[in-house]
Amino acid sequence: MVDELKSQGHEVRVSDLYAMGWKPQVDSHDFPGATTASSTDNGHGGLSVVAASRDGYLSHTLTEDVRAEQEKLLWADAVVLQFPLWWFSMPAILKGWVDRVFSCGFAYGTGEHNSTHWGDRYGEGPFVGKRAMLVVTTGGMEGHYSSRGINGPMQDLLNPINHGVLFYTGFDVLPPYVVYSAARLEGQAGGYKVVADRLRERVRTLAATSPIPYRRQNYGDYEIPSLTLREDVDTGDVKTGFALHVRASPDEG
């Protein structure tokens, strides 16, 4: 990916979390500037993570590792998260990158809350105008992640990340690039080379690929503040679940 992007003239910044010794867990060390009562006491003697996160972000006292990652995100035109699927989600170290970098006041908890606008989220937020894409490897076979596969459909397993983290904070989210049976590639037709070539193609077409057409929160599709999809929105055969929040076509709505 890095070679392909550079060969197109792009500048690339890599955050290799293991190489960086990234600290995964959110704890009081993340908020050295947290001194207000609301930050340091959640009413039961513990840290209030939301308040401390907001205070730390607004007072520019978050730790340097977190601030550096926030700056990278603001600098980038496109962000790729690459990880192996562990227990149907991100490895802990990457989850901890999200938990720590996506601070209150920066990535959530922003914008007005009124009768037509319920915060800058789901299509609004700090990353509007940027693109994001997941690149995921998994040991399981593709059929296990199909529409009737026992693991559940891959797009549903990735929905908490694609919709809940990336679209929530304003990214245009591209369809993920998923490599199945990743530990047994050499036994398959084409093997590693085919997988790598397809990934290069996805990288080459990153700016032109249509994003997943998620519905934006504050543009009429949802009741506010219940944030339920309005009954008069035509969703065809889809009546519940994650799929309700994807428009049938990019041009609809």
Next chain:
Amino acid sequence: MVDELKSQGHEVRVSDLYAMGWKPQVDSHDFPGATTASSTDNGHGGLSVVAASRDGYLSHTLTEDVRAEQEKLLWADAVVLQFPLWWFSMPAILKGWVDRVFSCGFAYGTGEHNSTHWGDRYGEGPFVGKRAMLVVTTGGMEGHYSSRGINGPMQDLLNPINHGVLFYTGFDVLPPYVVYSAARLEGQAGGYKVVADRLRERVRTLAATSPIPYRRQNYGDYEIPSLTLREDVDTGDVKTGFALHVRASPDEG
């Protein structure tokens, strides 16, 4: 929860991950006994986590913190995971407890693979006969997590944990206990007391509550090895997604 369980005469062991200083990330320090070529080199000079995890488990050389948690799991009749929902999933420290404790050879990668049985998983595995329950707090309002809510239905957001981690390893999984608007409880009818009383009730009825009736993998509902739900299984109106893998009633199938 602890007080209620003890008052019923149960023995309780608590794993407070922050108090324990739990290490979230899987890395080479987890496998001090990994010396085989398959463990230490994934073909690209890196650690093969699956092989190292299996080798470490089978040779009893996993780190002491991981072995202690595995022993607790085998000792327990019931396991409760209690956490705040962060970015629609577990906090990194808890994800890292799953990533590290649920080793290959212990929690996955076990059992025969043949034309009628594809590993001991989804209803089989080390935790058969035990119960598990999630206790989850979230800042969002209940409607946001309803069937048409913008965050997606809570049962779908928790499916990667309930189905993908707990049922996968053999647990009978109880419906989760979810506290919505958790930071604003005092403003609600009853407030904290009502929430706490309901949780006590769930703890009191832990042994009697019907588990989520997930379909077991190796009992005829799935094609093997594609692990897709057989077309002749009657699923009513449900045609795709996580809900396919829940029987319409506990008595069916």
